[in-house]
Amino acid sequence: MGAIDFYPNGKAQSMFLHRKATKLIWKAKELAHVAHPRTIASPTICCSAANLSRTVVTMNKDGVVVDPCELEAIFEQKRSLRSKVRKTLKNIDPIQRSQEDNAIQNIVLESSWFKASKSLCAYISSPALREADTSRIISEVLSSPAKVMQASDPVDLFILPGLAFDKSGSRLGRSGGYYDLFLKNYQELTKKRRWKRPLLVAVSYSVQIMEEGAIPGTPFDIPVDALVSPAGFTPKSTAALRRSD
Numbered sequence: 160m161g162a163i164d165f166y167p168n169g170k171a172q173s174m175f176l177h178r179k180a181t182k183l184i185w186k187a188k189e190l191a192h193v194a195h196p197r198t199i200a201s202p203t204i205c206c207s208a209a210n211l212s213r214t215v216v217t218m219n220k221d222g223v224v225v226d227p228c229e230l231e232a233i234f235e236q237k238r239s240l241r242s243k244v245r246k247t248l249k250n251i252d253p254i255q256r257s258q259e260d261n262a263i264q265n266i267v268l269e270s271s272w273f274k275a276s277k278s279l280c281a282y283i284s285s286p287a288l289r290e291a292d293t294s295r296i297i298s299e300v301l302s303s304p305a306k307v308m309q310a311s312d313p314v315d316l317f318i319l320p321g322l323a324f325d326k327s328g329s330r331l332g333r334s335g336g337y338y339d340l341f342l343k344n345y346q347e348l349t350k351k352r353r354w355k356r357p358l359l360v361a362v363s364y365s366v367q368i369m370e371e372g373a374i375p376g377t378p379f380d381i382p383v384d385a386l387v388s389p390a391g392f393t394p395k396s397t398a399a400l401r402r403s404d
Contacts, residue, residue: 233375240331240374244323247366248289256364260292262389263362267296267318270392272358272402276316280357288333289361290320315355317342317384321360328382328395329374330361342381358398359384 267273283291283297296318311377319338323331332338342359349356367389376382385392385399394400 164393169388174175174270194346230377233377236375237331237334240252241322241334244331244367245289248364251289251364251366254350256289259364259389263291263364264293264295266387267360267362268299272316272360275402276358278312278314279316279318280314281318282320284320288320291364293318293362298373313349313352314345314357319356319359321361321363321383323367323369323374324361324363324383324386325369325374326393328384328386329376329380330383331374336379339379339381343379359400360403361385362387365389377393 273279279300281293281296282290283302284293319330321330321338322333330338331361345357348354359381363386365388367384384396385394385403387393392403394403
């Protein structure tokens with residue numbers, strides 16, 4: 160069985176490696192081309208003048224009831240927020256960026272939850288996307304003996320990217336929906352196989368962190384358990400609190 164057989168309808172160019180028991184690096188941004196969550200309902204259903212006097216809702220395949228107009232309003236807020244964050248990231252001073260990259264990776268590499276993880280999935284950072292650097296994290300994993308990881312091997316730690324995060328743990332992606340769908344499918348697999356729930360940790364520059372509630376959410380968004388920024392490790396869930404230093 161291949162290491163990504165559990166991820167349906169997908170393509171991936173990935174690296175699967177073990178350190179100690181199991182260490183996994185996943186080039187997640189090259190995951191499957193999947194439908195954006197907004198395809199569950201057309202926003203035009205209720206946005207005409209004739210329909211403003213009534214509420215139209217749609218149920219997706221998971222039984223989640225959604226209002227197409229409400230979803231479109233959220234998507235528009237997210238588009239606006241993405242534009243602002245991209246401009247802010249573009250204007251970060253290179254020296255500040257380098258200092259924050261070092262601080263973030265030091266926090267991850269020195270943490271007990273990273274050292275204790277038996278299997279992890281970390282993104283390979285892209286300078287073009289101005290993502291928080293993970294090169295030292297990747298190097299640390301690659302420095303240990305590796306072997307191919309199978310789909311039957313569970314992951315206990317995900318290190319995730321994002322465009323922005325708020326103080327409640329909400330994550331703003333880059334609009335593709337790839338990570339949310341991937342994590343949702345992995346969570347379902349975890350329940351099916353009775354694996355331990357993985358810890359979802361996002362790494363972020365200081366300018367990417369917003370006030371609580373600043374990022375609008377939909378039923379399809381997966382929050383993170385913790386944030387790592389230059390300020391330190393900030394748990395957002397009970398699972399993260401239990402595993403924090």
